[in-house]
Amino acid sequence: MIWLTWRQHRVRILVTIGLVVAYGIFLLVDGLANGRVVADALVNPTFQGPWPSVPEDVTNRVLQTRQVIGYVGLVPALIGMFWGAPVISREFELGTQRMAWTQSVSRLRWLTTKLSTLSVLAAVVGLAIGAITSTWVDVYQGTSLGQRFSSGSLFGASGIVPMAWCAAGFLIGAAAGAFTRKMLPAMAMALAVLLGFVVLLNGFAREYYAAPERVVSEIGDLTGIARDEISVETTYTGPDGREIDTTEFRTNGVCADVVGSSRDCFANAGYRKVDYVHSADRYWRFQLTETGLLLLVGLGAAGYAVRRTIRHNA
Numbered sequence: 001m002i003w004l005t006w007r008q009h010r011v012r013i014l015v016t017i018g019l020v021v022a023y024g025i026f027l028l029v030d031g032l033a034n035g036r037v038v039a040d041a042l043v044n045p046t047f048q049g050p051w052p053s054v055p056e057d058v059t060n061r062v063l064q065t066r067q068v069i070g071y072v073g074l075v076p077a078l079i080g081m082f083w084g085a086p087v088i089s090r091e092f093e094l095g096t097q098r099m100a101w102t103q104s105v106s107r108l109r110w111l112t113t114k115l116s117t118l119s120v121l122a123a124v125v126g127l128a129i130g131a132i133t134s135t136w137v138d139v140y141q142g143t144s145l146g147q148r149f150s151s152g153s154l155f156g157a158s159g160i161v162p163m164a165w166c167a168a169g170f171l172i173g174a175a176a177g178a179f180t181r182k183m184l185p186a187m188a189m190a191l192a193v194l195l196g197f198v199v200l201l202n203g204f205a206r207e208y209y210a211a212p213e214r215v216v217s218e219i220g221d222l223t224g225i226a227r228d229e230i231s232v233e234t235t236y237t238g239p240d241g242r243e244i245d246t247t248e249f250r251t252n253g254v255c256a257d258v259v260g261s262s263r264d265c266f267a268n269a270g271y272r273k274v275d276y277v278h279s280a281d282r283y284w285r286f287q288l289t290e291t292g293l294l295l296l297v298g299l300g301a302a303g304y305a306v307r308r309t310i311r312h313n314a
Contacts, residue, residue, distance in 0.1 A: 012082050020128050027136040030065050034058050035139045042142050054143050062145045070153040076169030077194040079122050084173020085186035087114055088309055092181035111306050119167045126166030133158040147228035149280045152202045164291040168298035169194055175301035178308045207232050209289040212276040219266045219273045230278040239270030
C-alpha cells in the first residue's frame with residue numbers, strides 16, 4: 001500500500017520537494033549575500049533606535065525576501081488542494097474505489113495507509129520549510145530584521161508550526177474530498193477552509209494563546225519595551241491609578257495647552273503608559289500552542305474522512 005501510494009502521488013510529491021529545494025537555495029543565497037554585512041553591523045554597531053543600524057540596501061533586500069516568505073503561508077493550502085482533496089474524491093469520481101475495496105486490502109487499511117503516509121510526508125515538507133526559514137532568520141538575529149515573533153509571516157514559516165500547517169492542510173483536504181466526493185469542489189472547499197484558518201489564527205486568535213504581560217512605562221519612553229513583541233492593547237493610568245483607554249486619555253484635556261512636547265507634562269501630572277504585550281521569549285510557547293491546535297484540527301479532519309468513507313456503500 002505504501003508503494004502504491006507513492007506511485008499514485010509521486011508527481012505531486014516530487015514537485016513539492018522541488019519547490020522546497022528552490023526555496024532553500026533562494027534563502028541560502030540571500031543569507032550568504034547579506035550575512036557578512038549584518039555580522040559587521042553587530043560587531044561594530046551604530047544604533048538607530050534600540051537596534052544596530054543595517055545598510056539601507058541590505059534592509060530593502062531583506063524586506064523583499066520577507067515578502068517572498070509571506071507566500072510560504074500558501075503551501076498548506078496548496079497541499080490541501082493538490083495532495084489532500086484528490087486522495088479520496090478522485091477514487092469516488094472515477095469509481096476506482098470499488099476495485100480497491102474488493103481486493104485483499106480492507107477499506108480501513110486503504111484509508112489509514114494513504115492518510116498516514118501522505119500526512120507524514122506533508123509534515124516533513126513543513127519541517128523542512130520551518131528549518132530553512134529559521135536558519136535564514138538567525139542570520140539577522142540582533143537586528144530589527146530578525147523579528148520572527150512579531151511578524152506573522154515569519155512566525156508561520158519558521159520553527160515547527162509549518163509542519164502542523166502542512167499536515168493539517170492535507171487532512172482538511174482529504175476530509176473535503178470525503179465530503180464532496182468530487183475533486184474540483186473538494187479543492188475549492190479545502191482552499192476556503194484553510195484560508196479561513198489562516199485569517200483566524202494570524203489575525204485574531206494568536207494573541208490569545210496566553211495572558212499578555214502588563215508593562216508600565218513613562219509616556220513616550222520606548223527604551224524598556226522590546227520591539228519583537230505582539231502588542232495586544234495600550235492603555236494609560238491616571239494620577240489616581242485608574243486605568244483609562246486611549247480615547248479617554250486623548251480627550252481629557254490634560255496638557256492641551258502645552259507648547260511642544262507634552263511628555264514631561266503628562267509625567268509630572270502622574271500619567272503612565274500601559275502596554276499589554278507578548279514578549280519574544282514566548283516564541284516557542286506560541287509555536288507549541290499553535291502546533292497543538294492545528295494537529296487537533298488535522299486529527300478531527302482525518303477522523304471525519306475515515307468515518308464518512310467507511311460508511312459509504314461502495
